Amino acid sequence: AGCVFMSVCFPRPFIVLPPLMEWIRVAVAHAGHRRSFSVDSDDVRQAARLLLPGVDCEPRQLKIDDCFCASRKLDAVATEAKFKQDLGFRMLNCGRTDLVKQAISLLGPDGINSMSEQGMTPLMYACVRGDEAMVQMLLDAGADLNAEVVSTAHKYPSVHPETRHWTALTFAVLHGHIPVVQLLLDAGAKVEGSLEHGEENYSETPLQLAAAAGNFELVSLLLERGADPMIGTMYRNGISMTPQGDMNSFSQAAAHGHRNVFRKLLAQPEKEKSDILSLEEILAEGTDLPDSAAAPLCASRNSKAKLKALKEAMYHSAEHGYVDVTIDIRSIGVPWTLHTWLESLRTSFQQHRRPLIQCLLKEFKSIQEEEYTEELITQGLPLMFEILKASKNEVISQQLSVIFTHCYGPYPIPKLVEIKRKQTSRLDPHFLNNKEMSDVTFLVEGRPFYAHRVLLFTASPRFKALLSSKPSSDSTCIEINYVKYPIFQLVMQYLYYGGAESLLIKNNEIMEVRDIYLNCSGSNAK
Numbered sequence: 001a002g003c004v005f006m007s008v009c010f011p012r013p014f015i016v017l018p019p020l021m022e023w024i025r026v027a028v029a030h031a032g033h034r035r036s037f038s039v040d041s042d043d044v045r046q047a048a049r050l051l052l053p054g055v056d057c058e059p060r061q062l063k064i065d066d067c068f069c070a071s072r073k074l075d076a077v078a079t080e081a082k083f084k085q086d087l088g089f090r091m092l093n094c095g096r097t098d099l100v101k102q103a104i105s106l107l108g109p110d111g112i113n114s115m116s117e118q119g120m121t122p123l124m125y126a127c128v129r130g131d132e133a134m135v136q137m138l139l140d141a142g143a144d145l146n147a148e149v150v151s152t153a154h155k156y157p158s159v160h161p162e163t164r165h166w167t168a169l170t171f172a173v174l175h176g177h178i179p180v181v182q183l184l185l186d187a188g189a190k191v192e193g194s195l196e197h198g199e200e201n202y203s204e205t206p207l208q209l210a211a212a213a214g215n216f217e218l219v220s221l222l223l224e225r226g227a228d229p230m231i232g233t234m235y236r237n238g239i240s241m242t243p244q245g246d247m248n249s250f251s252q253a254a255a256h257g258h259r260n261v262f263r264k265l266l267a268q269p270e271k272e273k274s275d276i277l278s279l280e281e282i283l284a285e286g287t288d289l290p291d292s293a294a295a296p297l298c299a300s301r302n303s304k305a306k307l308k309a310l311k312e313a314m315y316h317s318a319e320h321g322y323v324d325v326t327i328d329i330r331s332i333g334v335p336w337t338l339h340t341w342l343e344s345l346r347t348s349f350q351q352h353r354r355p356l357i358q359c360l361l362k363e364f365k366s367i368q369e370e371e372y373t374e375e376l377i378t379q380g381l382p383l384m385f386e387i388l389k390a391s392k393n394e395v396i397s398q399q400l401s402v403i404f405t406h407c408y409g410p411y412p413i414p415k416l417v418e419i420k421r422k423q424t425s426r427l428d429p430h431f432l433n434n435k436e437m438s439d440v441t442f443l444v445e446g447r448p449f450y451a452h453r454v455l456l457f458t459a460s461p462r463f464k465a466l467l468s469s470k471p472s473s474d475s476t477c478i479e480i481n482y483v484k485y486p487i488f489q490l491v492m493q494y495l496y497y498g499g500a501e502s503l504l505i506k507n508n509e510i511m512e513v514r515d516i517y518l519n520c521s522g523s524n525a526k
Helices: 020-033 041-051 076-093 097-106 122-129 132-140 168-174 178-186 206-213 216-224 249-255 259-266 279-285 297-319 323-331 338-350 354-366 374-390 394-408 453-459 461-468 485-497 507-519
Strands: 440-444 447-451 477-480
Touching: 020 041, 076 097, 076 122, 097 132, 122 132, 122 168, 122 178, 132 178, 168 178, 168 206, 178 216, 206 216, 206 249, 206 259, 216 259, 249 259, 249 297, 249 323, 259 323, 297 323, 297 338, 323 338, 323 354, 338 354, 338 374, 354 394, 374 394, 440 485, 447 453, 447 485, 453 461, 453 485
Parallel strands: 440 477
Antiparallel strands: 440 447
């Protein structure tokens, strides 16, 4: 009795439940994304997550898919073999180590190294699950440590493009299974995954994935086993910014803000490389043809490559708002670009980090003049004026004035001609702060200030909006917060006198008076 019942309704994308065709469309899209020939229950759950409000489910797990739909295209013998292989994969995926021998007999002619329609071997699936016992059993049974996910979709139609050329070690690192990674490395797995020495890399290395995930323990383990943080990923069309590819481990850690991982990568000793430069590296580095007598070539070449890698990492950390990582990179001598400096300054301003703003403004002079582009005018100067407007810190104001002076150059400043305006008094100064003649009282810092409603109505739309919300009576009292009494008095003098010519305003009060005049509304008063 006396209870009030309330019905909470969430907005739906449809007036009623989604129609069947919409369910089919979304579920089929999910099935097509994973290169499957059939829709399963997880596709329906993912469709529900999109179509029904308040419904959520975990991401799809990497597992063996049903193959009955694909087997309809085969003859009886091939279909039987396909079903047997599917059963063998399922027996291994259940985690029963005592069924390994029976499962291998069902996998087909390739045995333990057979691949599913996703292009994955039983060892890869075991690494995804983190099943250390099953991984050991498969290794003992002769599983290929360095088998790769195939890149062709003809024989293996469900291969996902992002997993091409991945190895069992790559899957174990991706899912953070450290004991399995240790086991694979001890068994002789290649620490760089499918990458062969001297070849271009078209897939992520295990170290790149560990750095992106911020797994410090995995990164340390891979570095200890000889992983190279300088290796990046080439695009499929072969175009890349550097000969070693883009988004190396430094960039992955910086782009995701993993500061401790980045420092660990930075502390890794550089690998010695051959003195022989390829033509691509010569063109990329802008280096003259090497002289056979040039002894320090190796160290110089490594330094150039690392500098490029750190510049790329600096760009990604600035783009993603990780200023601390950007400052770390700058502290080891990597030069600023105008873009990275502006992005770092913007992030520091948005995060209200005054010490960082001061540090970055001080660093402006280190930016090369060749970096001064249109971005400085369209993005940089408006940002710095915004900082000047919002900041009341004298150090920041002085730093900005130095930058503005530098940007303006050595040219003489043109004379500013003062616009003469005839002073028109709105009310006799005798009425200012006169208790006997006032009909509205402002309370500022606990002190009353007496004013006239009619004057304020006509003098300022902001005061008009403020007074309109208050009752018209002789006892109207409005309290103004966060305003100093002398500043408020100057604003009222300006309104009563009709100008600022007869006012004595100190230099440090000008901006404050301006802000109060523009913002003295209901948001600053109660």
